[in-house]
Amino acid sequence: MLHILLILFASGLFLLLTTVAILSKIEKEDKAAGRAIAAAFIFPTPVVLLWIIDFPGRDLISSILMGLIILSAVIIFMPIPIRYKKANDKLTDQYDERDVVFVRHKLKEGTDQFDQYYDRRPEKLEPDNKYRIAPGLLSPSSSMADPFMYSSAAASFTTCENLIDICDGPVSETQIQANPAELSRYIKKWTKHLGAHSVGITLLKNEHKYSIGGRGGQYGKPVENSHKFAIAFTVEMDFDSINKGPQAPAVMESAKQYLNAGTIAVQLASFIRNLGYEARAHIDAHYEVICPLVARDAGLGELGRMGILMTPTLGPRVRVNVVTCDIPLMIDERNYDGSMIEFCSHCKKCADVCPGRAISQEDRKMFNGALGWKIDHEKCFTYWCNTGTDCGRCMASCPYSHPDTLMHNVIRYFIRHAPVFRRIAATMDDLLYGRKPKPMDLEEWEKVMISKD
Ligand code: SF4
Ligand code: SF4
Structure with a gap:
């Protein structure tokens, strides 16, 4: 026997x-x-x-x-139910969008905006000058330059930019009332039908909003958004494309998903305005809110070591957009997932993998009143400006990023529920995939040669 x-x-x-x-x-x-x-x-x-x-x-x-x-x-x-104590993650002060690295990157030397910014934040000048002398995102002289794939990415980014004008708009004069629970269910189902992977609703809080705007005509102006609700949703980034990063398919995929998320967000905002309530889409380069914070409070995940949203089934391999609005909705309870934070505390794979050395190996620290991790945005962005792409090695290598399939979901289940498995899962991931997995090779269709004649 x-x-x-x-x-x-x-x-x-x-x-x-x-x-x-x-x-x-x-x-x-x-x-x-x-x-x-x-x-x-x-x-x-x-x-x-x-x-x-x-x-x-x-x-x-x-x-x-x-x-x-x-x-x-x-x-x-053995699954063991553990009551995790949530550390304070409420920000003391609102973020100023002018401090965002993508916004600083647009400042032109010799302009008043440039001088005023670095008078106020002189410590930022030296790290910022490092990416200013690099070729830049999608630059033909960057190390990963490919005219075809860069043109594809630029096409998606440009199309997304064209959505900015329709993020907000006129509100129908006739208000249609609905039961908040039924309407919330409808919005979630429809948003997923449009292509979202997960959707959550929260009250819009002050710490979700930038204090001062940093883009276009909003530069230096206070953000005025008095909407009561925020609908956050994620879209999936294709695993293979991200796994080819820092080669060009990674930035093609980012651009594609910024556009997909933007398309969903503007439709959702338009739908709510058609019902007679104010609504505004927050899409790439046109945010009034910090999308990962809203998504976390709407119950879509936690902020991990990379400082971005980690979702239960796709990890960080998502893009997040938000629609703020005034239509009465049913909010979702945030179900704090301490297992994810605990896993990030000992995994550190993204920190080892990061070619820009931008991710901390250390424990969480207090930033602006909240305990968490924060990446070195200047180092990360300098790496992007040298490669010309948005890299994504951290996202591709994260053990939570594996595809949303039965095999990986069983592993994610035990990571969440079984403390001993959680301790060894990162090592198992290293044994199987390698501690520093190599980028996936380009596919044949991605290798177009430039004709000489
Ligand atoms: S790679 Fe590991 S440490 Fe980094 S975000 Fe993913 S789970 Fe957390
Ligand atoms: S995108 Fe690349 S450079 Fe930036 S943090 Fe991730 S791995 Fe590091």
Whole structure:
């Protein structure tokens, strides 16, 4: 009986690891597939040998081995409900959009705006000058330059810019009333139908909003948005494209998803205005709110080591947009996921992977009254301006970023619910995919050669 149990265990382990290898191959993760198939042959071998070779004390050793296997499985996979204590993550002061690195990047030397900004924030001048001398995003002289893929990205960014004029607009004079719970359900379903991956609703708080605007005609003006509600939603970034970063497909995918999210946001805002209530879409380069903060409070995830939103099924591999509005809605409770913060505390893979050395290896610190992680935006952006793309190595390598499939969702389930599994999951991810996974190769269709004639 004991030997049958052991051989069943060995066969189950072999089948499991072979399945992992096949699924990894399908996901084009060749290294993981190779390692899983090697493990499928190595790990069950001692058990098979124990079954084949007869020697004195075999039954005792088999019993001990079986006991250890069962005990380890129980310890590793046992879900234990833990009440995580949420640290303070409410900001003391609102952020000024003029401090955002993308906004500072647009300041032109010799202008009043430039002088006034660096008079106020002299410590920013030196780090900012490092990206100012680099070629720049989508620059033909950047290290990852590709005229075809850069043109694709620029096309998506330009189309997205054209949405800015329709983020806000006239409100219908006739107000249509609805039950807030039913309307919220409708909005969530419809937003997902338009292409969103997850949707949540929260009250719009002061700390969600920038204090002073930094873009276009809003530069230096107070942000005035008195809407009561905020609808946050995510769109998925394609795993393969991000996994090719810092090569050009990463920035193509970013641009594409900024546009997708923007298209959804302007439709949602227009829909609410058609019902007779104010609504404004917050899309790329046209924000009044800090989207990840809103999304976190709307229950869509937590802010991890990269300082961006980490969602339960796609990790950081999302873009977030927001619609603020006045139509009465049912808000979602934020369900604080301390397991994600705990995982980030010891994983640190993004920090090891980051080619710009922009992600901290340290524990969370207090920033503006809230405990969290903050990346070095200047270092990250300088790397972007040298490569010409928005890199994405951190996002691609994060153990939470694996595709939204049964295999990865089972792993994410145990990371969330089983504390011992959570401690070893990052190491397992390293063993399978590597601590610093290499970018995926470009596909044939992405390799267009420039004709000389
Ligand atoms: S790579 Fe690890 S530390 Fe970084 S965000 Fe993902 S889970 Fe957190
Ligand atoms: S995008 Fe690249 S440079 Fe920026 S933090 Fe992530 S890995 Fe580092």
